Amino acid sequence: MISKIEQKIALRYLKPKKKEGFLKVISIFSFTGIFLGVSILIIVMSVMNGFRTELINKILGFNPHIIVKPYDKKIHIEDLNNLNEIKENISRTAFTFSGQGILINRENTSGILVRSYSQDGIDKIDLIREGIIDGSLKSFKKDTVSIGKELAISLGLIVGDEITLMSTSNLQTPFGNLPLQEKFVVSSVFSTGLAEFDQNVIFMPFVNANSLFELSDIDIDLEIFLHKPEKVEAIKQKVQKIYSDHYVYSWADLNKSFFGALKVERNVMFIILTLIIIVAAFNIISGLTILVKNKTKEIAILRTLGISKNSIAKIFFITGFTIGLLATLTGVIFGILFSYYIEDIRILITSLFDIRLFPEEVYFLSQMPSEINLGYILIISFFSLLITFLATIFPSLSAAKLDPINALKYE
Numbered sequence: 001m002i003s004k005i006e007q008k009i010a011l012r013y014l015k016p017k018k019k020e021g022f023l024k025v026i027s028i029f030s031f032t033g034i035f036l037g038v039s040i041l042i043i044v045m046s047v048m049n050g051f052r053t054e055l056i057n058k059i060l061g062f063n064p065h066i067i068v069k070p071y072d073k074k075i076h077i078e079d080l081n082n083l084n085e086i087k088e089n090i091s092r093t094a095f096t097f098s099g100q101g102i103l104i105n106r107e108n109t110s111g112i113l114v115r116s117y118s119q120d121g122i123d124k125i126d127l128i129r130e131g132i133i134d135g136s137l138k139s140f141k142k143d144t145v146s147i148g149k150e151l152a153i154s155l156g157l158i159v160g161d162e163i164t165l166m167s168t169s170n171l172q173t174p175f176g177n178l179p180l181q182e183k184f185v186v187s188s189v190f191s192t193g194l195a196e197f198d199q200n201v202i203f204m205p206f207v208n209a210n211s212l213f214e215l216s217d218i219d220i221d222l223e224i225f226l227h228k229p230e231k232v233e234a235i236k237q238k239v240q241k242i243y244s245d246h247y248v249y250s251w252a253d254l255n256k257s258f259f260g261a262l263k264v265e266r267n268v269m270f271i272i273l274t275l276i277i278i279v280a281a282f283n284i285i286s287g288l289t290i291l292v293k294n295k296t297k298e299i300a301i302l303r304t305l306g307i308s309k310n311s312i313a314k315i316f317f318i319t320g321f322t323i324g325l326l327a328t329l330t331g332v333i334f335g336i337l338f339s340y341y342i343e344d345i346r347i348l349i350t351s352l353f354d355i356r357l358f359p360e361e362v363y364f365l366s367q368m369p370s371e372i373n374l375g376y377i378l379i380i381s382f383f384s385l386l387i388t389f390l391a392t393i394f395p396s397l398s399a400a401k402l403d404p405i406n407a408l409k410y411e
Helices: 004-013 018-062 077-089 119-123 149-155 195-200 206-212 229-242 256-294 296-304 309-340 342-353 374-400 404-409
Strands: 066-069 090-105 108-117 132-135 144-148 162-173 176-190 201-205 221-226 247-250
Touching (some): 004 309, 018 256, 018 309, 018 342, 018 374, 066 229, 077 090, 077 221, 077 229, 090 149, 108 149, 108 195, 108 206, 176 206, 195 201, 201 206, 221 229, 256 309, 309 342, 309 374
Parallel strands (some): 108 201
Antiparallel strands (some): 066 221, 066 247, 090 108, 090 162, 090 221, 132 176, 162 176
16 A cells, blocks of 8 residues: 655656756656657557558458369359358358450550459459449440559549450460450549559450450359458368368469458567667666655655655656656557548648648558557556556665665764
């Protein structure tokens, strides 16, 4: 327990006198260092968590969760009956094709990834259906394509424009092999929020992909979408047993290195930014050590008045820990508020200083994401208070060990 006299003396030591200006500066640096360390750590963790969550949501909303790819025999429609044993985990399935091509518009060309669906198939992709910004998926039919916003901007395309698509398949002519190409009309423009997708992916009806790419039976993939994509590994193993003579891979397999790098970066940033708090804690040690030196006579007088060694240690512990506690609480509040309004702050800074923060072609996303995680905030607060606690122990014990007789003799 902490007595009132201990609290009162500790509170007085938190307000250095004018002649102790240097001690006041050290206290301010200690407070500022811990405050900045905690707030920056919360902001960085929130942005990185938000970035990861947003990317996963976009990727899962755009790409299939499990892909079954044939390598020597086709997948038949009746083969879908084999999935009945896991049908409670499956939200939908679709046969599709993905291939590379070149989009030509007047003098502009761009390499693109072609994905083909039926009209019912593309209408079930929530990220596309909800992301249509021009045109309509109702117009998605033979000889039309749906393109991404970034691709439309870079090539100057709008709904109704005619384009030419060139595939990797060849047409034999008297003059040699020429790549197959067909003309299409842009029926709609979509925006997924992922610049990488919006710049490089187009959708075309299955019937056109069949003729443009001269599809064979083994070019058609089976896409499986799950109710709970996070449980993909367990479902993938069951699908692999069902389609043992086909390639089976999941969204996690395709993005393993990317999300692995994100995890490593997040952990490294946590360690680096924690060092800020540790450095600030050394200021607490310095400040308390100087405070003990300056208060040697007062400590001796308190000891002669009957104040115990434990009480002396508590007084200086309260002094140092209060700085860390207030700095941590302030850092948590500031970090949460900054994280919550980070997109508004980004827009404000961009407009005031005319600089681009978080360019979407680099970070894939059109907005700066943020996900405030209570667990991370508690961990950050715990480490901050733990570091502060450890930093105050040594100076507090030093104060308690002072010999009052010697202190008064040499004063």
